[in-house]
Amino acid sequence: MDSHAIDSNLNFYEAKRGLFSWIFTLDHKRIALLYLYSISLFFLVGVALGFLMRLELFSPGGQVMDPRTYNQVFTFHGVIMIFLVIIPSIPAVFGNFFLPIMIGTDDVALPRLNLFSWWLYIIGALMALGTLMFGNGPADTGWTFYAPYSVTSDTNVSMLLLAAFVLGFSSILTGLNFIVTIHRLRAPQMPWFKMPLFAWGLYATAWIQLLATPIVGITLLMVVMERTFGIGLFDPALGGDPVLYQHLFWIYSHPVVYVMILPAMGIVSEVIPTSAQRTIFGYKAIALSSMAIAFLGYFVWGHHMFTSGMSDEARVVFSFITFLVAIPTAIKVFNWIATLYKGSIYITPNLLWSTAFIFNFLIGGLTGLINGALAADVHVHDTTYIVAHFHYTMFGGTIFVFLGALHYWFPKIWGRMYNQKLAYWALGFTFVGFNILYGAMLTVGVKGMPRRYYDYLPQFEFLNKVATVGSWILILGILLMIYNLIRSARKGEIAPRNPWNGVTLEWQVPSPPPLHNFDRPFILSENGPYDFSLLEKINEVEQKPLDH
Amino acid sequence: MSKHSHSPSYKSDLITFAALMALTIITIWASYATGGTTVLAVSVAMFIATIKATFVVRNFMHIKYDHIIYKIFIGIVILLFLSFIVLLGIDYALR
Numbered sequence: 001m002d003s004h005a006i007d008s009n010l011n012f013y014e015a016k017r018g019l020f021s022w023i024f025t026l027d028h029k030r031i032a033l034l035y036l037y038s039i040s041l042f043f044l045v046g047v048a049l050g051f052l053m054r055l056e057l058f059s060p061g062g063q064v065m066d067p068r069t070y071n072q073v074f075t076f077h078g079v080i081m082i083f084l085v086i087i088p089s090i091p092a093v094f095g096n097f098f099l100p101i102m103i104g105t106d107d108v109a110l111p112r113l114n115l116f117s118w119w120l121y122i123i124g125a126l127m128a129l130g131t132l133m134f135g136n137g138p139a140d141t142g143w144t145f146y147a148p149y150s151v152t153s154d155t156n157v158s159m160l161l162l163a164a165f166v167l168g169f170s171s172i173l174t175g176l177n178f179i180v181t182i183h184r185l186r187a188p189q190m191p192w193f194k195m196p197l198f199a200w201g202l203y204a205t206a207w208i209q210l211l212a213t214p215i216v217g218i219t220l221l222m223v224v225m226e227r228t229f230g231i232g233l234f235d236p237a238l239g240g241d242p243v244l245y246q247h248l249f250w251i252y253s254h255p256v257v258y259v260m261i262l263p264a265m266g267i268v269s270e271v272i273p274t275s276a277q278r279t280i281f282g283y284k285a286i287a288l289s290s291m292a293i294a295f296l297g298y299f300v301w302g303h304h305m306f307t308s309g310m311s312d313e314a315r316v317v318f319s320f321i322t323f324l325v326a327i328p329t330a331i332k333v334f335n336w337i338a339t340l341y342k343g344s345i346y347i348t349p350n351l352l353w354s355t356a357f358i359f360n361f362l363i364g365g366l367t368g369l370i371n372g373a374l375a376a377d378v379h380v381h382d383t384t385y386i387v388a389h390f391h392y393t394m395f396g397g398t399i400f401v402f403l404g405a406l407h408y409w410f411p412k413i414w415g416r417m418y419n420q421k422l423a424y425w426a427l428g429f430t431f432v433g434f435n436i437l438y439g440a441m442l443t444v445g446v447k448g449m450p451r452r453y454y455d456y457l458p459q460f461e462f463l464n465k466v467a468t469v470g471s472w473i474l475i476l477g478i479l480l481m482i483y484n485l486i487r488s489a490r491k492g493e494i495a496p497r498n499p500w501n502g503v504t505l506e507w508q509v510p511s512p513p514p515l516h517n518f519d520r521p522f523i524l525s526e527n528g529p530y531d532f533s534l535l536e537k538i539n540e541v542e543q544k545p546l547d548h
Numbered sequence: 549m550s551k552h553s554h555s556p557s558y559k560s561d562l563i564t565f566a567a568l569m570a571l572t573i574i575t576i577w578a579s580y581a582t583g584g585t586t587v588l589a590v591s592v593a594m595f596i597a598t599i600k601a602t603f604v605v606r607n608f609m610h611i612k613y614d615h616i617i618y619k620i621f622i623g624i625v626i627l628l629f630l631s632f633i634v635l636l637g638i639d640y641a642l643r
Contacts, residue, residue, distance in 0.1 A: 247636055298628060314639035
């Protein structure tokens with residue numbers, strides 16, 4: 001038990017007040033909320049840009065913008081959603097808030113570095129937004145910044161590259177902080193294989209953040225150098241090699257999809273045992289499969305480049321290794337389903353968000369196998385099929401879990417319960433709208449519609465209309481969810497310590513937690529973090545909800 | 549760092565610095581001897597740079613005196629880097 005425990009009546013909102021107490025805070029929970037509010041804001045901007053793109057594609061021909069603007073909109077949508085939303089989302093928000101609590105400590109190992117990470121995030125975000133105001137407008141290269149176009153484009157590419165560089169540093173420092181925290185600050189009674197699976201997911205993620213992000217940082221700087229000084233690195237006109245750019249870019253950018261998905265899988269591994277009221281099936285297999293995915297993820301980047309002009313031998317090698325990643329991923333899915341099987345299942349929006357994730361991610365994963373198959377990939381490459389596959393894994397995967405986690409830990413973060421009826425409706429609209437939108441894009445992509453095209457042939461019109469209508473339903477669901485959560489955070493019922501009957505450590509602290517997290521000694525089982533025989537003992541502790 | 553481990557000394561720092569300077573001179577000499585921009589020249593330069601990096605990591609960054617876990621981490625990173633080079637090599641050598 002932490003020796004700095006303080007009066008449980010003083011939660012982390014009440015401990016200090018004022019703007020500066022937030023933007024210069026060293027408390028991991030406050031930093032998590034700073035990330036949450038920043039990321040949510042950029043998520044809404046990204047959604048608005050996606051909405052405009054779908055409006056443009058409602059019918060053939062120009063609708064609401066010109067072709068150049070369309071290129072800039074999809075580039076900015078991609079950069080915001082990837083670098084400002086999905087990569088930091090779960091680690092920076094829920095990792096920051098819950099990792100220290102779940103491993104029984106009072107903060108991350110390096111709190112000042114944690115605050116610095118958030119400030120780097122804000123500086124990077126402002127730089128990205130700055131591209132809208134300076135030079136020839138925002139970049140039009142796509143979020144992948146492929147050379148040689150990124151070298152020759154007259155738009156504001158260099159500033160956006162530097163923004164991504166700064167954001168990369170924020171990600172590296174967060175990863176470093178989590179590795180040190182998990183190694184050094186776990187409760188003495190918590191050996192590695194007694195650690196919650198969300199912590200395992202964050203640990204695997206942190207290694208990717210730490211080792212892969214510098215590669216893309218240097219690569220993006222190389223493009224800036226090429227644009228600024230004319231050094232021939234990637235542009236064939238200057239003696240460079242554009243395929244080398246793609247290699248360097250994807251050496252980072254494929255592992256980074258596991259930065260996006262591994263923490264999400266960790267959260268699902270928390271929600272499912274709590275919802276089924278039983279220990280998780282295959283704890284070690286799930287924990288080690290996170291490490292296996294992180295490791296294998298480093299060696300499959302070439303499957304993004306099957307049509308880029310790589311050697312045939314390299315394409316075969318990358319295709320083979322790609323299929324290996326499916327194994328640890330499938331291990332997780334089978335174990336989640338085995339956990340639910342014959343469990344005492346409580347249906348809550350938390351569980352449904354997680355099962356919706358499993359459904360979406362299965363489609364995302366299976367369509368990914370087609371991309372990994374060399375002979376099939378060349379037919380669907382650069383079609384909207386790829387866009388839909390990516391959104392099934394990243395939106396249907398990571399963002400669905402992010403929103404599910406927001407519901408699961410809502411009572412703990414804000415100390416109030418949300419309106420479950422509205423939450424079901426919001427989830428329903430989001431799930432149905434999402435599948436209409438991206439199901440239609442998958443189908444029209446198989447039929448041959450290229451991605452990143454401003455206009456299309458008349459035979460693609462019906463499915464594009466369906467996709468656009470799907471986007472409206474999806475946005476309705478998101479807005480309903482935001483309304484519900486904001487209203488509930490202000491006026492919802494007061495939450496008890498343990499509203500979902502969980503057994504991991506965050507359910508043993510008050511809702512919301514005190515500044516130093518633990519107000520009394522916590523209970524850890526020798527049988528691992530999901531020992532539900534302890535539930536009665538855990539729920540015996542005094543329940544003193546706090547109003548703030 | 550463990551209390552019982554050896555501490556770095558000025559003498560060892562100076563020897564490392566001298567070795568780095570000597571290797572820099574050898575790199576310059578080797579670039580002329582091997583033809584400047586040939587594959588051999590780049591390979592020799594990379595080989596010498598790797599030796600220099602090893603000195604820096606071991607002595608200046610004090611990994612030599614640190615816990616085994618940090619040596620394992622660095623070993624994993626080096627293996628990862630080598631695997632990138634091998635996979636890139638499969639493309640570039642056979643394209």
